[in-house]
Amino acid sequence: MNIIEFKKINKFFGHGSNKVHVLKDIDLTIEKGDFVAIIGQSGSGKSTMMNILGCLDVPTSGSYKINGVEVGKMGKDELADLRCKTFGFIFQRYNLLSNLQARENAALPAVYLGLDAESRNVRADQLLKNLELGNKLKNKPHELSGGQQQRVSIARALMNGGEVILADEPTGALDSKSGERVMEIIKDLHHKGHTVILVTHDSHIASQASRIIEIKDGEIVADTRKSDKIYPESEKPETVKKNRFDILRYRFLESLNMSIHAILSNKMRSLLTMLGIIIGIASVVSVVALGNASQAKIMEQINAMGTNTIDIWPGTGFGDRRAGRVKTLKVSDAEHLSKLRFIDKATPNVSVNGSLVYANYSLTARMTGVGSQYFDVKGRKIAQGRIFSDEEVDKIASVVVIDDNTRKEIFANNPNPIGEIIIFNKKPLKVIGITEKDNNPGPMSETMNLWTPYTTAMYKINGTNDINSITVKVSDNINSQVAETTIEKILTALHGKKDFFMINTDSIKQTVESATNTMKFLIASIAVISLIVGGIGVMNIMLVSVTERTREIGIRMAIGAKQADILQQFLIEAVLICLVGGFLGVSLSLLVGWAFNTFSEEFGMIFSTASIILALVCSTAIGIIFGYMPARNASNLNPIDALASE
Ligand SMILES: Nc1ncnc2c1ncn2[C@@H]1O[C@H](COP(=O)(O)OP(=O)(O)OP(=O)(O)O)[C@@H](O)[C@H]1O
Ligand SMILES: [Mg+2]
Known part of the structure; x- marks a missing residue:
């Protein structure tokens, strides 16, 4: 035959x-x-x-x-x-x-x-x-x-x-x-x-x-x-007789083995190639983590201002120096707003700085007259005692809620100050509650704060019916921006002109969110560029590697390697370089984050699992994208030409 x-x-x-x-x-x-x-x-x-x-x-x-x-x-x-x-x-x-x-x-x-x-x-x-x-x-x-x-x-x-x-x-x-x-x-x-x-x-x-x-x-x-x-x-x-899956598995394992061999036999070169990916991935992950942390911090501060609330102040804006003296807002404004369907509650706020006297202590404190829902709206929690009721507001009750700073100053030796009487601007007030320590220190964190019903602050302490601002809590299912414009129209009509300004925590939140997102996006795109540069480095090295190993490719083809085997081998090598680079990059970033979180109070980093996974997926993708061309070059070689190369 x-x-x-x-x-x-x-x-x-x-x-x-x-x-x-x-x-x-x-x-x-x-x-x-x-x-x-x-x-x-x-x-x-x-x-x-x-x-x-x-x-x-x-x-x-x-x-x-x-x-x-x-x-x-x-x-x-x-x-x-x-x-x-x-x-x-x-x-x-x-x-x-x-x-x-x-x-x-x-x-x-x-x-x-x-x-x-x-x-x-x-x-x-x-x-x-x-x-x-x-x-x-x-x-x-x-x-x-x-x-x-x-x-x-x-x-x-x-x-x-x-x-x-x-x-x-x-x-x-x-x-x-x-x-x-x-x-x-x-x-x-x-x-x-x-x-x-x-x-x-x-x-x-x-x-x-x-x-x-x-x-x-x-x-x-x-x-x-x-x-x-x-x-x-x-x-x-x-x-x-093996099933297809086993065959694919053995071939894959062999390619993986070969790639590890190849990477290890050129350690320095592989490391330098990875460096681009390491830097790229580390910067993307770090930037996102830094952005997350600063956003979270700002959000926390905004949330402390209250949710779904609108503050109305006299004057034209924060910079208005007359604002402190202008008294354009009236209790009747608040009462008027309270009657609106989309508003839960509108309470006047009155603030007074004055002297606080208790036993042999005498110090300066800041008293704010508020409505009973104030604590809820601002997210202030009570540590001891209770807050005042609506009834007490109506009855102009002489009660006061003090903050942790005040408690530490005057009740340092008294574990249960509830029921004690303090004197503020010569008016006696009964302590009924103490708020929790403020975990979100801001510029006012050292101030002694006292809260009393706004009626008490106006009529008993100040003796006038001037108010400083109005806090409006919008009903839950109402868009706060729509509420804001409606309130603006109504108050302008009432006053005959717009002599007030509003701060809507929701719109501040949105503005800050979109600003930090834009920032994050911008910095991340710069980091992505460095990733692309890293990818080009990988492609370059893979091309060199294919050229260097043309003879090896020829030998493999001569003994039965298919194009797909060669493609797979070089692709795995590229992906492996990028993936290891990605892992190192993520680790580097975590290390930087750890250092930040340990040694700096100002800066923090918040890593999300999603961004880490995304980074690794990204580096795999870079390996595939930039490794494909060299790998395809390798697999398209003619067996005899490849064998003949030196
Ligand atoms: N890739 C190629 N391109 C151009 N000419 C080629 C190529 N390969 C072989 N030749 C030519 O073909 C002819 C035969 O070459 P081949 O290698 O088959 O010879 P051979 O009989 O094996 O010689 P030797 O005993 O020296 O190995 C030679 O003249 C060679 O120059
Ligand atoms: Mg010959």
């Missing part, structure tokens, strides 16, 4: 005037189990023919059939499959991968078959032991002699069965004794039923084959048969 059939095979190299006709109308059939030697002078086209035989190269014209199947009609993956399962290559210069051990080199073809590591190693060890390399399993190629390296490459050729052994000058680089040893092995393979095709220019070596084909200037000039002996196939590796 013919395993190989050439019909009118032609091969040209080059173009135009450089065009050379290397193989000329070659017709050739090779029987299964035969041992064929191809001889001829240097440059006669032996290697070219061999490369076409092994599906590393394609003929310019003609038909090539393997086991009756036309090779020209096969896709790249099918060709890779042939190289993987049918052919076993033995090269003149061994072509082992220098960073792999003998065992790993021998086992490599089985990776592309989808065999698991365990079975691969068992078989590779067995093959190497048969070739008297049992004690060199873990040696790398540079630790082996030429003859030993060639035997490793023979083991590799046999790994997936090696139905057809293609040997291009297998003894060319060896001394005569090692050469003889290799020839012994090759003859033995023939005896075990392998089809062997051997290229040599040494007639002594050729004479050991069953059939000798001589070519000259690309034509077969002689074809002599010396023996008809065909041996039955005696060894075949057990064909493993």
